[in-house]
Amino acid sequence: MTTKETLPFAAYDEYEICKIQAEILRECDPDMTEEQAFNIVSQDIDLFMMEWEYFKEVVDEMFFNADDYRFYNVEASNMGWRNLSGEMFVELEDTGDFIRKCLPETEMTIKVFRGSEGVTFVVYHHDSPTGESYRVTPVVPVEDVEGAEKTFKDLVLQEFGNEEPSEEERDKFIRKVSEKDLLEIGRELEDYYMDELTTLDYWIDEIYE
Numbered sequence: 019m020t021t022k023e024t025l026p027f028a029a030y031d032e033y034e035i036c037k038i039q040a041e042i043l044r045e046c047d048p049d050m051t052e053e054q055a056f057n058i059v060s061q062d063i064d065l066f067m068m069e070w071e072y073f074k075e076v077v078d079e080m081f082f083n084a085d086d087y088r089f090y091n092v093e094a095s096n097m098g099w100r101n102l103s104g105e106m107f108v109e110l111e112d113t114g115d116f117i118r119k120c121l122p123e124t125e126m127t128i129k130v131f132r133g134s135e136g137v138t139f140v141v142y143h144h145d146s147p148t149g150e151s152y153r154v155t156p157v158v159p160v161e162d163v164e165g166a167e168k169t170f171k172d173l174v175l176q177e178f179g180n181e182e183p184s185e186e187e188r189d190k191f192i193r194k195v196s197e198k199d200l201l202e203i204g205r206e207l208e209d210y211y212m213d214e215l216t217t218l219d220y221w222i223d224e225i226y227e
Contacts, residue, residue, distance in 0.1 A: 026129035026130050026131050026140075027076070027080055027130060027131070027132055028073055028076040028077050028080065028129075028130040029073070029127075029128065029129045029130065030069065030070060030073040030127065030128045031127045031128075031129075032060075032066060032125075032127070033127070035059075035065065035066065035069050036056055036059045036060050037056070039055075039059040039062070039065065040052060040055035040056040040058075040059050041055075043055040043058060043059065073113075073128070074112070074113040074114055074117075077113040077130055077137075078112050078113050080132075080137075081113075081130075081136070081137045081154075082110065082111070082112045082113055082116070086156070086159060087156035087157075087158065087159055088109055088110075088111075088158060088159075089107065089108070089109050089110075089156075089157055089158035090107075090108055090109075090110050090116075090136075090154050090155060090156050090157060091105065091106075091107055091154075091155045091157045092105065092106050092107075092108055092116075092120055092152055092153070092154050092155075093105050093152070093153045093155075094106075094120070094150065094151065094152045094153075095150065095151045096146065096148070096149065096150040096151055097146065097150045098122070098145045098146055098150070099145045099146070106120070107157070108120065110154075116139075116154065120152060121139075121141060121152070122141075122143060122145070124143045124144065124145075125143060125144075126141050126142060126143040127141070127142040127143075128140070128141050128142075133153065133155075135155050135156075136153060136154050136155035136156060137153075137154050138151055138152065138153045138154070139151070139152040139154065140152075167221055170195065170218060170221055171221055171224075171225055173195060174191070174221070174222055174225055175225065177191055178191075182225075182226040183222070188219065188222050192218045192219060192222075195218065
């Protein structure tokens with residue numbers, strides 16, 4: 019993997035956490051062996067929780083900012099023992115949201131590197147001991163999403179007023195708006211919502227709920 023930096027700007031590595039804390043314990047008690055200190059630290063759940071929260075805070079501060087961006091492109095490579103690759107367009111609020119939506123549910127070590135347009139998460143776990151890579155790039159500013167949403171809702175109200183349109187009417191209207199090339203952002207978001215609902219249809223529901 020090639021990155022702009024040799025060293026990550028943030029990392030979560032339980033082995034390194036235990037190693038550092040064990041050294042601190044042994045400084046306080048020179049009679050304690052390295053193995054004893056390591057075993058004590060490895061059972062400190064509060065320590066791992068504190069380090070995990072700190073890791074997410076660092077990445078949030080350096081990259082994820084809900085005031086600036088809401089949607090991101092994630093390019094993944096070397097995933098799992100089959101070394102799969104993939105790409106997704108996803109709504110992310112913060113680091114925790116990225117981990118829940120994009121990473122495997124398992125114990126892992128994470129290192130985060132800066133890139134020219136985003137960041138790269140390199141993730142190590144039992145199915146990927148050499149590391150799998152997730153390049154995360156912001157693609158849709160919040161102001162663009164909000165602007166597209168307002169434009170579309172204004173058009174809906176101009177067309178239908180306060181009376182909710184039928185399924186046939188709304189489908190015809192959505193096709194007409196898309197064909198007019200008014201909402202490029204809206205069509206990008208529609209790809210994201212494809213499995214459950216289209217973005218434009220969802221925005222109509224919000225007007226008449």
